[in-house]
Amino acid sequence: MLYEDPQLRLLNTLDEIEDYAIISLDLSGTIESWNRGAEKIKGYTAHDIIGKNFSVFYTPGDQSDGLPASLLSLAYKDGRAYHEGWRVRRDGTTFWGAVVITASHDSNGVVTGFCKITRDLTERILNEQLIKDQLAELKQKNRELEQFVYIASHDLQEPLLTIKDFMDLAKDEFPYVFETGVELYLNVIHQSADRMSGLIRGLLDYSRLGSKAVRTEVDCMQLMEAIKEDMSASLRNSGASLTYENLPVITAFPLEIRQLFQNLISNAIKFRKTGQQGIVNVSCKQEGEYWKFSVTDNGIGIAPAFHERIFMIFQRLHPRSIYEGTGIGLANCKKIVDMHSGIIGVTSEQGQGSTFYFTIPVKYSTSR
Numbered sequence: 001m002l003y004e005d006p007q008l009r010l011l012n013t014l015d016e017i018e019d020y021a022i023i024s025l026d027l028s029g030t031i032e033s034w035n036r037g038a039e040k041i042k043g044y045t046a047h048d049i050i051g052k053n054f055s056v057f058y059t060p061g062d063q064s065d066g067l068p069a070s071l072l073s074l075a076y077k078d079g080r081a082y083h084e085g086w087r088v089r090r091d092g093t094t095f096w097g098a099v100v101i102t103a104s105h106d107s108n109g110v111v112t113g114f115c116k117i118t119r120d121l122t123e124r125i126l127n128e129q130l131i132k133d134q135l136a137e138l139k140q141k142n143r144e145l146e147q148f149v150y151i152a153s154h155d156l157q158e159p160l161l162t163i164k165d166f167m168d169l170a171k172d173e174f175p176y177v178f179e180t181g182v183e184l185y186l187n188v189i190h191q192s193a194d195r196m197s198g199l200i201r202g203l204l205d206y207s208r209l210g211s212k213a214v215r216t217e218v219d220c221m222q223l224m225e226a227i228k229e230d231m232s233a234s235l236r237n238s239g240a241s242l243t244y245e246n247l248p249v250i251t252a253f254p255l256e257i258r259q260l261f262q263n264l265i266s267n268a269i270k271f272r273k274t275g276q277q278g279i280v281n282v283s284c285k286q287e288g289e290y291w292k293f294s295v296t297d298n299g300i301g302i303a304p305a306f307h308e309r310i311f312m313i314f315q316r317l318h319p320r321s322i323y324e325g326t327g328i329g330l331a332n333c334k335k336i337v338d339m340h341s342g343i344i345g346v347t348s349e350q351g352q353g354s355t356f357y358f359t360i361p362v363k364y365s366t367s368r
Contacts, residue, residue: 021118024104027111029054029072041097041120043090054116057087059094075101076111087118096125156200163193218254220247220293224282227261231269240269240278247284248291250360256336261295263329264356268297271354290342290359297355302348311344333358 014022014035021038023031030053034046042049042057049056055068062068062085074081080102087097097118104113167190224244228235235242242265250257265280272278276298284293302310313331337344337358348354 019119021116021120023054023116023118025054025072025101025114025116027072027076027113029068029114032113038118041089041095041118042087048090057097057118059086059088071099071101072114075103075114079103084121095120095122097121157197160193160197160200164190164197167193214253215251216254217249218252218257219249220284223247223254223258223261227258227265231262231265234266234269238269238272238278240272240280242280242282244282247282247293248286250291252340252360253336256339260333260336260358263333264295267329267356268295268299268354271297271299273298273300286362287359289362291362292357292359294355294357296353298353301350301352301354302346303350304348307346307348310346 016036018037018040020035021041022035023038024033026032031050034044034050038049039045053068055063058068067083067085071081071083080100082098082100084096084098086094087099088094098121100117102115102117103111104115106112167186170186221244224247228242231242234240261282265282268280269278279298281296282293283296284291286292311330311334313328333356334344340360342359342361344356344358346354346356
């Protein structure tokens, strides 16, 4: 039985590879060998190209800059040279090539030539450019949308202010009309205008979130003390308690993270059970690469069917006559957490309290 020389088998295998152009060069860059991959990627047959200088694959600009010779010089000096750029096929079309040139040595360590391996990465580079273009387009659309929301919110406020001003003027100028029972209807109009104004302000605040935010160090224990002080009247009037301990120092957008905590704590106080003291606790633990904050209460709870819906803008689960609000607070919370590259969610059952949780990356933060 005859056994094929392993070295010969390797050479035959290299010749048949089609995904990589593998060629050998002499010291001056003249092409000495040519595999099937080179023919597929560059369009030349071995008969067409062997004996010519490899600089033919480079664009006129790269040739003028002396790039081919520079790569050979680098490979001669360091043993290896790598480069990515546009390369030219036989038909004049271009492709994005990743090129590795490796020096070949004889038994005495003297460089005798080079092995050049090229991979066509055109599809990858075009996909990367497509993603960049789409991201740029998305950012532009977001800027346009934010500008539209700002302008629309501002313009919508004007007619509402006019309605309320004329309502007040009518009360002063025609008091006898309000003695006929019309006052009830006009008050409904006034309240509706106030409510619409609140919705517009909320929408405007939502669109502005993070517009000029800068990450800074935030001591969450100090932040919670400040929030507790700010909410002292609400806590006192509701009879609710707020506790927290061992909260970390994080790197975050300070105004937004404050609003996040305030919204969650305010909701916990608002949706407490009737006739029972509201208890709110803020805690934190590290889970892998994230801090996981939890705001837990003993309130009315939320049915699992609504756990995702509540984070959508203008979503309400309760009649306005029972619980005031615009339906924007939790949407703001989600947007703030998204700004911090985290996630937000809730675990709750109807009538059994709620735990709202969100994560902040540890890599931006320091523990206490």
